Amino acid sequence: MIKTRQEYLRVIFSGRMLVVFLMGFSSGLPLLLTGSVLQAWMQEEGVDLGTIGLFALVGLPYTLKFLWAPFLDRYSLGRMGRRRGWLLRVQVGLILALIGLGLTEPAISPLSVAGAALLVTFFSATQDIVIDAYRRESLADHELGLGSSFYVNGYRLGMLLASGGGLILADYLPFPQVYQLLALVMLSGVFTTLLAPEPGTSANLPKTLREAVIAPFLEYFRRPDAFLILLFILLYKIGDTMASHMTIPFYLDLGYSKTEIGALVKGFGFWATIVGGLIGGGVMLRLGIYRALWAFGLLQGISTAGFAVLGIYGYSLLGLAAVIVFENLSGGMGTAAYMAFMASLTNRKFTATQYALLSSLMGIPRVIVAAPTGFFAESFGWVPFFSCCALIAIPGLLLLRRFQSWL
Structure with missing residues (x-):
């Protein structure tokens, strides 16, 4: 730090x-x-x-x-x-x-x-x-x-x-x-x-292709918390990802026009994410990765709950702007900490292979877990759906306590 x-x-x-x-x-x-x-x-x-x-x-x-x-x-x-x-x-x-x-x-x-x-x-x-x-x-x-x-x-x-x-x-x-x-x-x-x-x-680089293929996985999975780390990577942003996947239908359902969505979501949202990433990186220099993951994970969960609040309140341009800015700020900070965490896990001898493995795993929630979110929202309604997405952040944060000694 x-x-x-x-x-x-x-x-x-x-x-x-x-x-x-x-x-x-x-x-x-x-x-x-x-x-x-x-x-x-x-x-x-x-x-x-x-x-x-x-x-x-x-x-x-x-x-x-x-x-x-x-x-x-x-x-x-x-x-x-x-x-x-x-x-x-x-x-x-x-x-x-x-x-x-x-x-x-x-x-x-x-x-x-x-x-x-x-x-x-x-x-x-x-x-x-x-x-x-x-x-x-x-x-x-x-x-x-x-x-x-x-x-x-x-x-x-x-x-x-x-x-x-x-x-x-x-x-x-x-x-x-x-x-x-x-x-x-x-x-x-x-x-x-x-x-x-x-x-x-690293001075001890792989000397054969077999070593480059097999050794990165052996080195990683010999770590005490190897599978828990993979589980954390899956869970940390899963609620945020599930909620984000259904936001456009949610906005339309509340009565916002496509122009309003485009101006606020793509305009304010983009710059809020940029600012969030910069703030997140600066904060991590002061706090370190462990405390930053906790703080940004909590903010992600709270920002996801903001969609549930908007669902109760109904149509409001000011409310939409507030939710979008908060969600993108916290999402930008969380993503910065998330990627820094994965980078810190890699062995410099096998950086490319191990980071490629972890970042490929990072895409699973976006592709697989987000797929049934439309059915969930349709079955439960918007407010319960976004409330559940906010609560899903808790298991990932609890796993963080296991990593405190070495992170």
């Missing part, structure tokens, strides 16, 4: 944090170019909704990235080092894949679009593996919280540019040109990689 103001400011304005922010931007930019932007392009070209829906499967590399992460721990490419050597080549591949995706023709050959999109998500997921490992290895343990918040904010800025900026550009330019322009924006990631220093590495 940092105690003096001088140390605090020196860490915040360090070059390491700028590099982490820019790398977060590079990670967030490609995500929605195979999501909402691609969906808009296919819709414009007259592709049927069933085919568009199936394109969700091109995101599989993001959930399976732990399968090839050991290769990135085992091998180094060129003279730039183990992390930067891989990162430069992956980013060049990602730029070429985005240009290739822009050259496809959705109306004529959806299969070629799927192949190009899958190539984009593969390079994007691989970039995430290397950047996550770089962040862990380049930051000291007490800097992980702030570094995670800088990374998350850069990530969200990249997503905003790709989705919002990409769709706005598509009103003035053909979609192929939009993809070419955004592929050029990815050059910012290449320049960051070229200028960033290679992080220090």
